[in-house]
Amino acid sequence: MQLTALDQKVMLAAINLHPNAYGVAIQGHIRERTGEDPPSIGSLYAAIERLEDRGFIRTRLGEPTKERGGRAKLYVTVTAKGQATLRQSLQALAALQQGAAGNALATREVLA
Amino acid sequence: MSMLIEARLVRDGFFSARLAIADRAVIDNPIEAYLEDGILSKNDEVILTWIDKRTKIRKSILYIDEDHVMVTGALDEATIRTRSDQPPPVAEFFLHLVARTKNQQAALGDLTETFNRNCAQHGRARATRLYWVEALRSLWPLFRRMIGRAVKWGVIVDAMKHHFFS
Numbered sequence: 001m002q003l004t005a006l007d008q009k010v011m012l013a014a015i016n017l018h019p020n021a022y023g024v025a026i027q028g029h030i031r032e033r034t035g036e037d038p039p040s041i042g043s044l045y046a047a048i049e050r051l052e053d054r055g056f057i058r059t060r061l062g063e064p065t066k067e068r069g070g071r072a073k074l075y076v077t078v079t080a081k082g083q084a085t086l087r088q089s090l091q092a093l094a095a096l097q098q099g100a101a102g103n104a105l106a107t108r109e110v111l112a
Numbered sequence: 113m114s115m116l117i118e119a120r121l122v123r124d125g126f127f128s129a130r131l132a133i134a135d136r137a138v139i140d141n142p143i144e145a146y147l148e149d150g151i152l153s154k155n156d157e158v159i160l161t162w163i164d165k166r167t168k169i170r171k172s173i174l175y176i177d178e179d180h181v182m183v184t185g186a187l188d189e190a191t192i193r194t195r196s197d198q199p200p201p202v203a204e205f206f207l208h209l210v211a212r213t214k215n216q217q218a219a220l221g222d223l224t225e226t227f228n229r230n231c232a233q234h235g236r237a238r239a240t241r242l243y244w245v246e247a248l249r250s251l252w253p254l255f256r257r258m259i260g261r262a263v264k265w266g267v268i269v270d271a272m273k274h275h276f277f278s
Contacts, residue, residue: 023222041226042210042250045219046257052215059215067228069198071221 003089006039007056010047011086014057014076022062022073048076056082199227200240203247210254219254223247 003011013029014021023045027038039047051057062073078086204220211220223246230239 023219024225027222040246040249040253041219041222042253045211045216046253049213049215049257061214061218064221067225068221069224071217071224073221074215074218 003085004047006043006047007051008086008089009034009039010044010051010076011056011078011082014078015083015086018077019075021076026076045074048074051082055079056085199224199243203244206251207247207254210251210258212258216254219250223250 009030010026013026013033017025017029023041026044027041030036030038038044048057048059052059056079058077058079060075060077062075064070064072207220207223211217223243226246227239227243230242234242
């Protein structure tokens with residue numbers, strides 16, 4: 001099963017923030033750890049719904065609070081299936097990175 | 113230092129206010145209030161926002177003198193009629209159109225939470241701008257998701273019609 005870069009980020013953030021992973025916290029975590037602009041809330045929730053449909057994450061609603069305009073937080077938990085898929089996906093990426101690093105080294109040696 | 117505080121006009125010419133810093137109410141009447149040690153210091157600038165009887169939001173700058181707070185006069189008179197802790201209603205309306213599921217309603221809650229945090233940190237004007245930016249960035253992914261679901265269900269219904277009724 002393919003995971004996009006956004007899927008990977010959302011799932012890694014959800015694992016790191018467990019059990020308090022919800023939209024704003026996930027956005028903040030991605031910004032803090034990667035230094036990049038975080039995905040918009042819309043992209044984040046589209047990814048969450050997509051991952052939930054595929055059984056990679058589970059969601060539960062928290063209590064509505066006043067500071068959120070009476071709306072509840074949506075907490076995200078990565079399932080065992082999701083963790084296995086994420087591991088495979090990251091391993092595949094790491095293998096590709098190793099290949100790329102090897103090629104870069106070989107190219108540098110040829111040029112030298 | 114610049115901070116935003118809110119006060120409600122009690123009667124013409126007078127208003128009561130509570131300036132909360134780190135959950136401590138410091139100033140009950142900003143016009144005559146004396147400073148407490150370690151909270152505000154000389155030359156600090158405080159922006160006071162209060163809501164008058166017609167629910168208009170007014171702003172003043174307070175300057176901290178030797179030992180008391182002075183109001184230097186109204187800066188402007190905004191025509192905003194919403195409460196300061198509510199996000200811009202037009203942006204919220206557009207998001208409502210595309211946030212159809214229960215989960216996506218939580219997304220609106222996240223935007224409101226961020227808006228309130230930005231209000232406290234940067235003021236309402238900047239918080240409103242940031243809310244609009246985030247709302248516009250969010251519209252397309254939510255809209256695409258809504259269309260995707262509609263198409264998926266359309267295909268399923270079509271297939272069932274074809275299978276059972278043709």
